[in-house]
Amino acid sequence: AQSVTQLDSQVPVFEEAPVELRCNYSSSVSVYLFWYVQYPNQGLQLLLKYLSGSTLVESINGFEAEFNKSQTSFHLRKPSVHISDTAEYFCAVGYGGSQGNLIFGKGTKLSVKP
Amino acid sequence: DTGVSQDPRHKITKRGQNVTFRCDPISEHNRLYWYRQTLGQGPEFLTYFQNEAQLEKSRLLSDRFSAERPKGSFSTLEIQRTEQGDSAMYLCASSLGQGSEAFFGQGTRLTVV
Numbered sequence: 001a002q003s004v005t006q007l008d009s010q011v012p013v014f015e016e017a018p019v020e021l022r023c024n025y026s027s028s029v030s031v032y033l034f035w036y037v038q039y040p041n042q043g044l045q046l047l048l049k050y051l052s053g054s055t056l057v058e059s060i061n062g063f064e065a066e067f068n069k070s071q072t073s074f075h076l077r078k079p080s081v082h083i084s085d086t087a088e089y090f091c092a093v094g095y096g097g098s099q100g101n102l103i104f105g106k107g108t109k110l111s112v113k114p
Numbered sequence: 115d116t117g118v119s120q121d122p123r124h125k126i127t128k129r130g131q132n133v134t135f136r137c138d139p140i141s142e143h144n145r146l147y148w149y150r151q152t153l154g155q156g157p158e159f160l161t162y163f164q165n166e167a168q169l170e171k172s173r174l175l176s177d178r179f180s181a182e183r184p185k186g187s188f189s190t191l192e193i194q195r196t197e198q199g200d201s202a203m204y205l206c207a208s209s210l211g212q213g214s215e216a217f218f219g220q221g222t223r224l225t226v227v
Contacts, residue, residue, distance in 0.1 A: 004156075036218075043118075043205060043218040044157070090156050100147045100209045100216035101170070104156030 002027045004093050006105035014113050015083055021076040021108045023065075023091030032094035033074040034102065035065055039087045047089070049099070050074065061085075086112045118219035120206050126225045127196055134192045135222045139208030146189050147216060148181055149205040150174065157205055163189060196226045 007022040025031065032051050036044040048059040055067040065076045074091060088109050092102040119138040127133050139146050144165050149157035160179070161171045165186035175181075178196075183189040193200055203223050209216040 006156075041220075041223075043220040044207075045218070046215060049215075092156075096212075098145075098209075098212050099214060100145055100207055100212075101162065102149075102157070102159065102216070104158070106154070106156050 002031070002093055002095055002103050004091050004103055004105035006091055006108050008108050009106065010109045010111065012111045012113060013081055016080045018079050019077065019081050019085075019110065021089050021091075021110065023074045023076065023105060025072050025074065025091075025093045027072070027093060027095075029095075032097075032099055033065075033067060034092040034094065034099075035059075035063070035074070035076050036090045036092060036104075037087050038090065038107075044090065047076075051099075081110070081112045083112050083114060086110060118206055118208050118217050120204075120219040120222050122222055123220065124223050124225075126227060129198060129226055130195055132192065132194045133196055133224060134190050135204055135206075135224075136188060136190050137206030137208075137219060138188045139206070140217055143208035143210050143217075144186065145209045145211060145214075145216075146183055147207040147209075148189070148191055149207065151203040151205060151221070152201075160191075193224075196224075198226045200224060201226045 005024045034049045035047040050067045058064045091105040121136045147162040148160040151157040163183040178194045181191045203221040205221045207216040207218045
């Protein structure tokens with residue numbers, strides 16, 4: 001069975017510092033990989049995704065993630081965070097060739113402090 | 115288009131009562147998904163529809179839960195005889211097709227007292 005592990009439940013960081021949120025998945029078949037962001041009392045917003053092709057994917061607000069097949073990882077990084085990045089971040093695996101049938105990790109709460 | 119719409123946003127109910135949630139997907143999206151998110155956890159898949167056909171149901175979907183999408187447009191999720199363990203955020207998502215991006219609604223937060 002497929003699973004997603006987010007190794008850190010909480011990550012506190014100071015503004016303008018770099019951050020890495022870790023995600024590992026287990027799957028014996030090709031998968032789609034996603035990072036979603038959830039602000040308080042809101043739904044999920046897609047941050048970025050890997051479907052195929054270049055293993056480095058980027059979002060419009062400066063986040064990037066790299067698909068590493070050998071390490072079965074899809075870590076999320078940002079070189080300089082802002083207060084507005086404070087949110088919960090979920091890594092997910094899509095199965096069956098679907099971008100909607102998803103298995104999520106438990107989430108990582110990113111707290112950016114001034 | 116205003117995106118995926120869920121109603122109500124919040125629901126408080128007494129244990130043992132029945133509740134029904136509604137999800138309106140993005141127009142022309144033929145896939146519709148339901149997820150449940152409990153406190154401190156990531157969303158968990160419940161079920162999904164391709165048009166009006168319910169194609170997959172998670173083992174989390176006990177016999178007290180039923181989902182419908184009668185005309186292939188909006189969907190309802192009903193929970194009968196609610197229990198405190200049903201307290202969660204229920205999320206709906208829709209996509210244009212199997213390989214298309216899924217868009218999530220803002221969710222319905224259920225509190226069973």
